[in-house]
Every structure is written in structure tokens, then in C-alpha cells.
Amino acid sequence: MDKAPAGIRFKATLQRPAQPKGASWRFLVLPAAASARLPTRGMVTVDGTLEGQPFQATLEPDGKGSHWLKVEKKLREAAGVDAGDTVALEVAPVAREPEPKVPADLRRALSAHPAALATWKDITAVARRDWIHWITSGKKAETRARRIATACDKLASGMRRACCFDRSGMYSQGNMGAPEAAA
Structure with missing residues (x-):
């Protein structure tokens, strides 16, 4: 720039x-x-x-x-x-959203699911970013693992967007938002 x-x-x-x-x-x-x-x-x-x-x-x-x-x-x-x-x-x-960094655990899971990987490669950078954000916004490791499995299943079936994901954070139960400021 x-x-x-x-x-x-x-x-x-x-x-x-x-x-x-x-x-x-x-x-x-x-x-x-x-x-x-x-x-x-x-x-x-x-x-x-x-x-x-x-x-x-x-x-x-x-x-x-x-x-x-x-x-x-x-x-x-x-x-x-x-x-x-x-x-x-x-x-x-920006005129075009950059490619998001794919976490290693998600990359491994996609590699193990060819149909999910095919859809992943065909969706937009914004859609990939939303899937990543939905997966990583879970607070517990079990939640993240479950979301990766769900994402692979949904992508394999052709779903292109993370369904029911509140992109604004306004309707979420506190898992999105600005950090709390130090006193």
C-alpha cells in the first residue's frame, strides 16, 4: 500500500x-x-x-x-x-477480501474430506473467513472439534455458507465483541 x-x-x-x-x-x-x-x-x-x-x-x-x-x-x-x-x-x-489463514486442524480435516475440500475451494474468501470464524469462536476445544466436523459435513453436502452464523455479533451470546479494556 x-x-x-x-x-x-x-x-x-x-x-x-x-x-x-x-x-x-x-x-x-x-x-x-x-x-x-x-x-x-x-x-x-x-x-x-x-x-x-x-x-x-x-x-x-x-x-x-x-x-x-x-x-x-x-x-x-x-x-x-x-x-x-x-x-x-x-x-x-478493500476492493477484494484477502484469503483467510486456515487453521492447521481445519486444513487437515478438509484434506481428509475431498467433497468438503471441493466446496471449500469453490466458495468466496468471505465465506471461508465466516466458516473459520464460526469454528474458532467456540470457547472450548470440544466445541471447536465438533464445529470442524459439522463444517466438513455441511461443506461436503454443498452448503456454501456457515448457516445461522451471526456475522454482526449482535445476536450472539457474548462470543463476539470488542475486548474488554484494562482499567
Whole structure:
């Protein structure tokens, strides 16, 4: 990315997450007016600048109708900001969603199910991201394993989208949302 995208400009306060303790990353919640200008209440990848420093990231739903951004240490340090600072951002949705990183356990399961793998290869990057997010949003290892098996069965039968998955986090029972800020 060579230049700042024309897009949505706003300011937000950088916060330190309460968990995990000692995290090197920070986060911010987009103002409602900025979030409303995005094309979806679900995850959306953007090109942007934070205090003039370019980045690409996937904004996640905060479960309250807005989005939040994880700010990695490298970007934070390049911008010269930290928790408590009000930062200026400009973001614009990318023209084409990037391929999501497929977790190793899901990759192994798909490799063992040729019909599921065929559907996986035929769906969009956004659909693959939704399947991954649905699988990884389970809190317990048993839930994740069960969701991988279910995803493989559903993909093998031709289902292309993670059914009944609340992409916005607004109707979920607390498994999606912005991190809690440290005191």
C-alpha cells in the first residue's frame, strides 16, 4: 500500500486489553458514525492509516452494531501512540477480501474430506473467513472439534455458507465483541 485510501475519517481512543495480561497489542472501537459507513456489520477488511502510518486489517464486529480494530505493536510503535491516546484514522474497504489463514486442524480435516475440500475451494474468501470464524469462536476445544466436523459435513453436502452464523455479533451470546479494556 503506497498511499492513504480515500475513505472514512475518524478519531478514536486507543485502549489496552484487559486480557491477556501484558498484551503488546492495543485496540480501538470505531465511532458508530464511522462504522455505519462500512458495507457490513460483520467483519470487513480495510486499507487505512493510523496517524499517517499505512496498514491493512480486518475490522471485527463489536456485538453492538459497530466494529473494533486490533492495533499490533509494530503499527502502534510506528505511529508513536499507546493506550489512552486519541488517534486519527482513515479507512476504506478493500476492493477484494484477502484469503483467510486456515487453521492447521481445519486444513487437515478438509484434506481428509475431498467433497468438503471441493466446496471449500469453490466458495468466496468471505465465506471461508465466516466458516473459520464460526469454528474458532467456540470457547472450548470440544466445541471447536465438533464445529470442524459439522463444517466438513455441511461443506461436503454443498452448503456454501456457515448457516445461522451471526456475522454482526449482535445476536450472539457474548462470543463476539470488542475486548474488554484494562482499567
